Amino acid sequence: MLKVLLVGSGGREHAIAKAFYKSGYEPKLFCVSELVNPGISKIVKETGGEYYVGNPNDPETVFQAAVRAGVDFVFVGPEEPNFRGVPDKLEEEDVPCIGANREVAEIEMSKASMRDLQWKYMIPGRLWYKKFRTFEEAVPYVEEYAESVALKPARQVGGKGVKVIEDFQVYLREDKKKVKKQHVESIYKDYMKGYDDMDFKILIEERVWGPEYTLQCFTDGRTVVPMPAVQDNKHAFDGDLGPETGGMGSIACGMNLRWGVNDDRAILTDEEIEKSTEIVRMMVEAIQKETGRKYHGVVAGQMMLTSIWGPTIIEMYSRLGDPEALNVLAVLKTDLVEICEAIIEERLNAIKVEFEEKATVVKAVSPEGYPLSRDLAKGHPAIVNEEEGVFWASAHLKENGVIETGGSRLIECLGVAESIPEASLIAERLTSKARLADGWGLFHRSDIGSEKSLERRIMLANMAREIYKYRERKGILGKRIIWIPGKGLEEVG
Amino acid sequence: MTGILGIYLFDERWNAGSFGAYGLMALQHRGQETVGLELLGKNRRKVSGEGLVEDVLNKVGFEGHICLGAVSPYPAEAEEDIQPFMLSEKVSVAIDGKVTAVENYNWNDSLRYEENLRRAFEKFSKGSNDIGVVKDFFDNCKGGFAYIAVNDKNEMVAGRDPLGVKPLALGKFGFEGGIVASETCVMDVIGERVPISPAENIEPGWAMIFTPFSAKWIKSSNCHKRAYCSFEYVYLARPDSYVNDIPIYRVRRDVGKKLAEESRVDADVVIGVPETAIPFAMAYSNETGIPIEKGFELTGRRVRSALRPDQFERLKGVQLKLNVISEAVKGKRVVLIDDSVVRGNTLANIVYLMKEKGAKEIHVRIGSPHIISHCPFGVEVPPEDELIGRHLSEEKIAEVVGADSFKYLSLEGLVEAIGLREDELCLGCFNCVYPEV
Numbered sequence: 001m002l003k004v005l006l007v008g009s010g011g012r013e014h015a016i017a018k019a020f021y022k023s024g025y026e027p028k029l030f031c032v033s034e035l036v037n038p039g040i041s042k043i044v045k046e047t048g049g050e051y052y053v054g055n056p057n058d059p060e061t062v063f064q065a066a067v068r069a070g071v072d073f074v075f076v077g078p079e080e081p082n083f084r085g086v087p088d089k090l091e092e093e094d095v096p097c098i099g100a101n102r103e104v105a106e107i108e109m110s111k112a113s114m115r116d117l118q119w120k121y122m123i124p125g126r127l128w129y130k131k132f133r134t135f136e137e138a139v140p141y142v143e144e145y146a147e148s149v150a151l152k153p154a155r156q157v158g159g160k161g162v163k164v165i166e167d168f169q170v171y172l173r174e175d176k177k178k179v180k181k182q183h184v185e186s187i188y189k190d191y192m193k194g195y196d197d198m199d200f201k202i203l204i205e206e207r208v209w210g211p212e213y214t215l216q217c218f219t220d221g222r223t224v225v226p227m228p229a230v231q232d233n234k235h236a237f238d239g240d241l242g243p244e245t246g247g248m249g250s251i252a253c254g255m256n257l258r259w260g261v262n263d264d265r266a267i268l269t270d271e272e273i274e275k276s277t278e279i280v281r282m283m284v285e286a287i288q289k290e291t292g293r294k295y296h297g298v299v300a301g302q303m304m305l306t307s308i309w310g311p312t313i314i315e316m317y318s319r320l321g322d323p324e325a326l327n328v329l330a331v332l333k334t335d336l337v338e339i340c341e342a343i344i345e346e347r348l349n350a351i352k353v354e355f356e357e358k359a360t361v362v363k364a365v366s367p368e369g370y371p372l373s374r375d376l377a378k379g380h381p382a383i384v385n386e387e388e389g390v391f392w393a394s395a396h397l398k399e400n401g402v403i404e405t406g407g408s409r410l411i412e413c414l415g416v417a418e419s420i421p422e423a424s425l426i427a428e429r430l431t432s433k434a435r436l437a438d439g440w441g442l443f444h445r446s447d448i449g450s451e452k453s454l455e456r457r458i459m460l461a462n463m464a465r466e467i468y469k470y471r472e473r474k475g476i477l478g479k480r481i482i483w484i485p486g487k488g489l490e491e492v493g
Numbered sequence: 494m495t496g497i498l499g500i501y502l503f504d505e506r507w508n509a510g511s512f513g514a515y516g517l518m519a520l521q522h523r524g525q526e527t528v529g530l531e532l533l534g535k536n537r538r539k540v541s542g543e544g545l546v547e548d549v550l551n552k553v554g555f556e557g558h559i560c561l562g563a564v565s566p567y568p569a570e571a572e573e574d575i576q577p578f579m580l581s582e583k584v585s586v587a588i589d590g591k592v593t594a595v596e597n598y599n600w601n602d603s604l605r606y607e608e609n610l611r612r613a614f615e616k617f618s619k620g621s622n623d624i625g626v627v628k629d630f631f632d633n634c635k636g637g638f639a640y641i642a643v644n645d646k647n648e649m650v651a652g653r654d655p656l657g658v659k660p661l662a663l664g665k666f667g668f669e670g671g672i673v674a675s676e677t678c679v680m681d682v683i684g685e686r687v688p689i690s691p692a693e694n695i696e697p698g699w700a701m702i703f704t705p706f707s708a709k710w711i712k713s714s715n716c717h718k719r720a721y722c723s724f725e726y727v728y729l730a731r732p733d734s735y736v737n738d739i740p741i742y743r744v745r746r747d748v749g750k751k752l753a754e755e756s757r758v759d760a761d762v763v764i765g766v767p768e769t770a771i772p773f774a775m776a777y778s779n780e781t782g783i784p785i786e787k788g789f790e791l792t793g794r795r796v797r798s799a800l801r802p803d804q805f806e807r808l809k810g811v812q813l814k815l816n817v818i819s820e821a822v823k824g825k826r827v828v829l830i831d832d833s834v835v836r837g838n839t840l841a842n843i844v845y846l847m848k849e850k851g852a853k854e855i856h857v858r859i860g861s862p863h864i865i866s867h868c869p870f871g872v873e874v875p876p877e878d879e880l881i882g883r884h885l886s887e888e889k890i891a892e893v894v895g896a897d898s899f900k901y902l903s904l905e906g907l908v909e910a911i912g913l914r915e916d917e918l919c920l921g922c923f924n925c926v927y928p929e930v
Contacts, residue, residue, distance in 0.1 A: 164667050166685045175511050182506050235668065237708035239693060243503050244668045368706040372503060376706075443707055 002027040002337065003049070005066050007056045007086065007099070008077030009033035009040060011364070011393030011412035012322035016077055017043045018391075019329045019336040027337060030069040032056055038384075038403055039392035057081050059089030066095050073097060073340060076297070079156060082318050083109045083197070087297070096344040100299065100318035103291040107283060107299075108318040112154040112200045114283075118313060121286040124478060125279050125303070125312035128492070132202040135188040141204065142180050148207035151183050153191040154200040156315075159246045160371075161191035164207055208306040210464035211267050211457050212314065213257060214250075214324045215276045215301045218339055220348040221294040224281040228252045228331065228355055229268055230324040231457065236371060238447045245371040246408065249427070249448035251420050252327040253359035259454060260419025261357050267461045268305065276303055276311040283316060296343050300324075307467035309478045323362040323412045326391060330416055331356040358416050361423035361449035364393065364409040365434050368441040371408075378407035381437040389414045389430050410434055410442065415449075424449030494729060494872055495567075495576060496520025497587040497661075498679060499641035500560040501649050501703040502670035505534060509560035510553040512672075512683045517546045517562045519682040520675055522731055523589075524566035527575045531585055532557030533647055539585070541575040543568070561643045563587035566873060574607045580614045583622040583645040589675050590638030590659040591871040593930060597633075624648035628700050632713045635930045637720065637870030637919070639695075641673055649673075649703040655714035656928050657697030658722050658870050658919055660736045664692040671708060673701065676734040694738045720919040720928035724872055726911050727861040728769055728832050739912060742772060747910035748860045748902060749776025752830065756900035757781060758856045761825040764788035766843060767814065769832040773860040777830055786821040788829075788847070789814070804838070811839045815846065823851035833861045834890070834901075835874070837881035841894040848895065857896040862904045862923040874922055 004020055004027045006013055013033070017040045020027050030049040031040050033056045044051045050069060054061040057080045066074050074090055076082060076099030087099040100108075107114045112131040119126055131154055132138035148168060153161040163183045167176045184202055192201045212234075216227045230252040236242035253260060257267035268276075280301045288295055300317035320328070329336070333354040342348045369376030382395060382403045390413055394406030411434050415426030431444045447453050471477045482490045498516045500509045513530050528549040529541035534557030542549040546564060563576035573579065577587035594600060595613040604612070617630045622644045631640055631650075637658025641651040651673040653661045664672040664680030672684055677692040684692070695701065698714030722729070725736050732742040749772060763785045765774025778785035792813045827847065834840055844855050863882030867874050877883055881890060882901070891899035904923055908915045921927040 165669075166667055168686055169515075169683065171515055172511055172683065175508055178508070179504070179506050238710055239663065239665070239708075241663075241665055241671050241708050242668070373706065441707070443709070446710075 003030065003069055003071040004028070004337075005030040005032060005062075005069055005071040005074045006040065006077060007032055007062055007074060007081050009035045009037040009056075010078065010322050011391045011409060012320055012325040013037065013077040014039040014391045014393070015326045015329045016075060016320070016336075019332060021047065023335050023337045025335065025337040027072075030065065030071060032062055032065040035395070035406055036397040037392045038395060038397040039386075041397055057084045057086070059084060059086045062086045063089050063093055063095065066090065071095070073344060074099070075340065077319065079105065079108055079317065079319050080158070083156070097296065098340050098343055099297045100295055101293055103293045104287045104295045105318040106291070107287050107316040108156050110155060110198050110200070111152055111315060112203050114313075114316050115203070115205075117286050117290060118283070121282065123279060123282045123286065124275070125309045126478070127208065127312065128206040128480075130204045131200040132204070133200055135185050135202070138184050138188075138202045138204065139181065142177065142184055146180060146204055149180070150205045150207050151180060151187060152203040152205065153187045154203040155192060155195050155198055157191050157195060161187055162244060166207055208304060208308060208312060210305045210307065210312075211461045212302070212304045213268060214317070214321045215273070215280060215303055216317070216320055216324060216328055217277065217280050217299050218343060218348060218353060219284055219295050219297065219299050220343040220346040221284070221288060221296060222346055223349040224277065224284055224299070225348055225353045226255070226273065226277045226280070227328040228255050229257050229273060229276070230321065230327045231257055231267065232321065232324055233445060233448050237443070238445050243372055245366070247321070247323050247364065248366070248409075248445045249361065249363040250321075250323050250327050251359075251361050251424070251449045251454075252331075253420050254357060260359055260422070263419060265458055267457050269465075272305060272311055276301055279303075279311055279313060283313075294346075305461055305464045305468075307464045308471070308480075310465070310468040310472070322393075323364055326362045326412055326414050327360040328355070330360050330414055331358050359418060359420045359423045361415045361420060361427045363413045363427040363431050363444050363448055365411050365413065365431050365442050365444045366409045367405045367407075367436065368443060369407075374407040378405055380405045380440045382410055383435050383437055384411055385433040387430065387433055389416075389426065390433055405436065420449045420454055421451045494523045494565075495587070495589040496523035496564040496675045497576075497589045497639065497641050498560070498562040498675070499587070499643070499649055499651050499673040500670065501672075501708075502558040502666065503705065504669060505558050507558040507669065508556040509558055510556060513560035513562045514546060514550040514553060516672070516674060516679045516683045517550070517564050519679045519731075520564050521546055523675060523729065524564040526568050527565045528563070529575045529577050529587075530560065530562040531577055531643070533559040533561075533643055537645065539577070541572070559643060559647055559649060561585055561587055561641055561649070570605060574605065577641075578607050580611060580627075580642065581618065581622065584614070584627055584642055586640055586642040588638050588640045589871070590654070591636050591869060592634040592638055593636040593869060595634050622646070624650050624702055624704065628652060628702065628711065628713070631700075637722070637928075637930065639675065647705060650700055651695065652700030652713070653695055653697050654930070655698040655716035656718060656720040656919075656930065657737065658720050658928070660722075660725060660730070661695040662692040662735070663695055663701060671701075671703065676730055676736070678731045678734040681733065692735065694735070718928070719917040721913065721917060722870065722872070723907060723911060723918045723920050724868075724922060727907065729872070732772055744911050745772035745860070746776040747912070748907070749773040749830070750780050751906035751910050752858045752860060752900075752902055753777045753780035755903055755906055756858055758828060758898060759826065760828045760854070760856060762786045762821065763828045763830065764821065766829065766831040767791065770830045770860055773832065774830040777828065777858065783828065788818055788821045788827075790816045790818055792816060807839055808842060811842055815843055817846045817850045819850035822847055824853055826854040826856070827852045828856050828858060829896070830858045830860060832859070833864060834859055834882060835864055836879050837890060837894055844895045854897045855895075856898045857891070857894065857900070859899075859901045862901050862907055864922050866922050866925045868922050869927060870919070872922065
């Protein structure tokens with residue numbers, strides 16, 4: 001009998017566990033993680049596997065779990081185990097693993113290296129950036145040049161610490177400059193604290209606008225197979241308001257974010273999906289060439305359709321997105337075990353990876369306090385009516401049977417239907433299935449996948465498309481042409 | 494009238510002070526008598542005074558990441574009544590429009606308006622300063638109004654009456670927070686530049702509550718009746734704003750087109766009275782083919798003369814604002830387009846100046862119907878015995894102001910230009926029919 005070890009315990013991993021549960025190979029599922037996800041725990045029990053409580057980021061712990069379970073392969077869910085060399089250890093010990101090894105995962109772990117690589121190999125969709133080792137080094141740049149920028153920790157630190165400041169109105173510049181400086185300081189002192197695994201700590205990129213989408217792909221290092229494009233919603237509250245989160249919900253339909261199965265309105269065009277896939281493929285090729293290592297697992301472009309480039313890389317993922325994983329796995333027709341085996345044996349080109357033509361909408365339900373005060377969001381007893389479509393995320397099943405919130409999204413609710421607005425209604429209904437026994441508040445976004453929000457996104461895509469197409473016609477796609485008075489013409493890009 | 498503004502930034506490191514000051518500047522056209530700005534954060538302070546935003550708020554010496562502000566066209570009777578004013582010791586509010594009654598409260602006419610509201614709130618809230626209670630209080634208020642309130646827990650609520658008489662819009666500032674304001678032009682001035690419409694209309698009967706951990710929409714009314722103030726479209730709002738999702742500039746252009754259809758006249762030149770009537774005049778010119786010219790030059794600062802409380806100030810405003818450029822009118826038959834006529838004396842002044850500079854004929858066209866009645870919801874309309882349109886015919890008015898002809902826009906023309914149904918609008922000042930609140 002086939003045995004699989006799953007690393008991680010979020011909503012994404014619950015979705016992966018479900019996909020294995022559906023497999024015709026009927027694998028025994030094992031899991032290693034610090035928190036006990038009630039949903040995964042149930043599947044583990046039903047398939048006759050075992051749940052190991054341990055640090056999923058520690059290569060030795062994961063390896064020992066794999067040995068104890070005697071698994072055929074390991075599937076790594078989150079990014080941090082990749083950064084800590086979990087796949088490397090398994091590879092060394094001849095345990096097959098679906099998960100980017102430490103060196104190729106660099107494209108996600110170091111946002112600065114990712115940009116270096118993208119510029120070195122002249123891969124399309126590259127933004128301007130500057131990287132800094134210290135706060136002091138970054139200050140003059142923030143003072144003098146930074147206008148509309150994205151300020152990021154140079155390392156992936158659990159999706160936290162990014163601040164995007166649009167700075168156009170000169171009369172508000174001083175206030176914005178002050179906050180920019182303070183934020184760069186906290187990137188250096190707080191967000192990057194304890195991460196000594198890279199030289200550069202601060203990344204400053206140009207700010208761009210346009211609809212965002214995640215293009216997740218399976219890869220065996222030779223072939224890159226795209227999954228349907230998914231649009232995540234990062235703002236915490238309704239109407240795209242409030243602080244950035246790991247994702248409050250996501251939508252997908254067909255490969256290119258269509259309105260519905262029988263509705264041609266779409267956020268992206270087929271051509272844009274092709275271009276995006278090509279960009280991801282080029283990134284995989286570049287990182288393999290650079291490191292001499294093979295990429296086995298999932299790679300994703302967290303992209304934006306910008307007016308400057310069309311498809312543009314915002315960040316790279318070395319794993320499935322959360323909650324984007326739920327959208328794609330819900331419509332995956334091909335057996336996940338077959339895909340994993342093809343990746344391990346590097347024959348992904350020989351199998352057909354197919355997806356159902358369905359619309360999917362995911363809505364996350366979070367305890368109040370998330371994302372800015374996670375401590376307040378943590379430790380509340382949760383009661384969830386488990387139903388088809390409800391996925392457990394940041395929740396911990398204690399030995400006494402009580403389930404506590406972990407501080408991030410508690411559950412993720414999936415709706416599947418013929419169109420995104422219809423799927424949204426199904427997901428919306430499921431959000432009421434959770435409550436906290438101590439009366440602490442939960443929140444979710446009711447607008448994700450609504451007709452109004454979909455219309456706005458299509459409109460935004462059309463506006464970005466009109467401008468980048470003009471650039472394409474002019475032959476200046478991605479180029480920035482600036483007249484510097486007294487200095488002359490400068491062309492970058 | 495009154496321009497109200499609320500800024501809620503989640504990250505405490507922000508100072509919303511300058512955002513507030515520039516945001517209020519974008520609302521200055523809604524009121525030029527008093528300005529108030531309150532900042533909340535670690536501390537809570539307010540600065541207020543009489544005059545324009547740039548005079549009163551030239552130096553805000555304190556900080557806060559949450560801001561409540563207002564510009565008002567009414568002189569305040571007492572310092573403490575300058576908007577935003579304290580509704581209780583812990584709750585401040587900015588209101589556009591008028592609360593005309595509060596359920597279970599006997600309005601005392603011998604007290605000031607603000608004092609009545611304070612007493613009503615005290616009775617209703619029983620000392621609570623919960624932001625939900627503030628919202629419930631305004632759900633119990635009758636009238637035509639939009640409000641933004643804050644409390645000492647750094648929470649904010651913004652809402653509209655169920656009929657939607659007064660406008661209110663929500664804009665965003667990236668991942669940092671939200672902006673609520675009377676008009677969407679505020680988002681262009683202080684918000685994030687987003688290529689699609691920068692703001693969302695807040696639906697009548699809805700409110701949004703901001704707390705340090707959440708931003709929530711709450712629907713408090715199932716009323717489907719609407720009574721959007723039509724005066725917003727003709728005069729009050731800025732042409733770069735959207736009111737109830739309708740672009741003001743589009744309405745102003747259609748008003749000019751309607752005027753051309755309804756009361757065409759043979760002439761050599763079209764001239765609009767700055768600022769509001771300029772889009773009317775442009776559209777009138779495009780429609781008729783009569784060329785448009787710049788007829789006036791301004792001296793000093795731009796003020797909205799019609800909003801000035803006394804006659805001397807209004808005339809002074811008009812005379813300084815409207816120096817006729819003689820070359821534009823000399824020897825010509827002029828179509829002179831203005832937005833509204835209240836008493837008629839500023840118009841008479843303009844016509845006189847223009848004739849003096851050599852205009853051969855002057856045909857006055859007004860981009861709104863005759864104003865014949867008061868506004869119960871806070872738009873300053875003088876007593877009815879002062880309203881020229883209530884008492885005189887168009888022919889008579891032409892004689893009084895010294896014009897060769899004088900025509901209003903018809904009520905139907907106005908409704909069509911706005912593009913809503915007549916029963917969705919409050920047209921009270923034009924037809925004496927008021928919505929039941």
